[in-house]
Amino acid sequence: MDNDNTSLNPKMPTSAIFTEGDIVLCPAVGNDAYTLIYDHDNGSLGFVFDNSVYHYGNDGKADGCYRSITDLFHNTLANRQAIATLYPCASTTTSCQRNVIDLTLAGDDEVIYIPSLMLSDIACDISGVCLNLDSIGHLFYLIYQNKINAAQANAMTRLAHDSVNTWKKILCSQLDDLNQTLSYSAFGTVEIAL
CATH class of the missing domain: 1.10.287 (Helix Hairpins)
Known part of the structure; x- marks a missing residue:
């Protein structure tokens, strides 16, 4: 009898690993699927959205101040369904009111919205x-x-x-x-x- 207990003790899932070329979802940024690129200048993975590059580690966590938050998900049917449930505003089929923080003054004649x-x-x-x-x-x-x-x-x-x-x-x-x-x-x- 061998000592292989994998049928009795299935392996715990490990965190997702992302690589260049993966198609990912990022509900914190938008409701599209994004293709990961390798940014040689920054030395990390990222994707371009709205003229900005969003950088991530290969573990799907954002570079910079928010390393503890996983933002990327592989573009699978299960992940799209989970995101639609957890982030109803990220769904393209659901209308959502944006939270706009208005710090303009009465005399401001031009306003730029940035995420x-x-x-x-x-x-x-x-x-x-x-x-x-x-x-x-x-x-x-x-x-x-x-x-x-x-x-x-x-x-x-x-x-x-x-x-x-x-x-x-x-x-x-x-x-x-x-x-x-x-x-x-x-x-x-x-x-x-x-």
């Missing part, structure tokens, strides 16, 4: 830049106070330089996304003079 997820991404990026700038400020203070030697200072400034370049790319990408929306407004786009 809360996009605004949250912008806030997360700004938070990351603030943390990075604070760390660089501490580095400068240590150098000024002669708390680290020249070799350490050189190594730390190289790391700070790489970090600044990475955050510059992230913010330029975010600005490109915002400029796509701003190009339709009376204000026009914001250009960076580098």
Whole structure:
């Protein structure tokens, strides 16, 4: 008699793994099916929706501030039915009232609606830049106070330089996304003079 107990103890399901080319559902973003791409600049999976790229890990969890939330689901009949039950507003057959948070003033003559997820991404990026700038400020203070030697200072400034370049790319990408929306407004786009 062999010791294979798989018929008595079926394996517990494991979390879904996503790869480039998978067709996925993401009710947090919209009611369509999306094709995952690999974003080489970000080093993660993502899909494009409404001129924005939404980034995810291969476990289906959003990159950035919301790593604990699984947002992606494989595009199967069972998942579409479950999503229609759990997220009735995500269904294309159900009309749903959007929750609009209006922070406009009486004199505002032009209003742009953006998804809360996009605004949250912008806030997360700004938070990351603030943390990075604070760390660089501490580095400068240590150098000024002669708390680290020249070799350490050189190594730390190289790391700070790489970090600044990475955050510059992230913010330029975010600005490109915002400029796509701003190009339709009376204000026009914001250009960076580098």
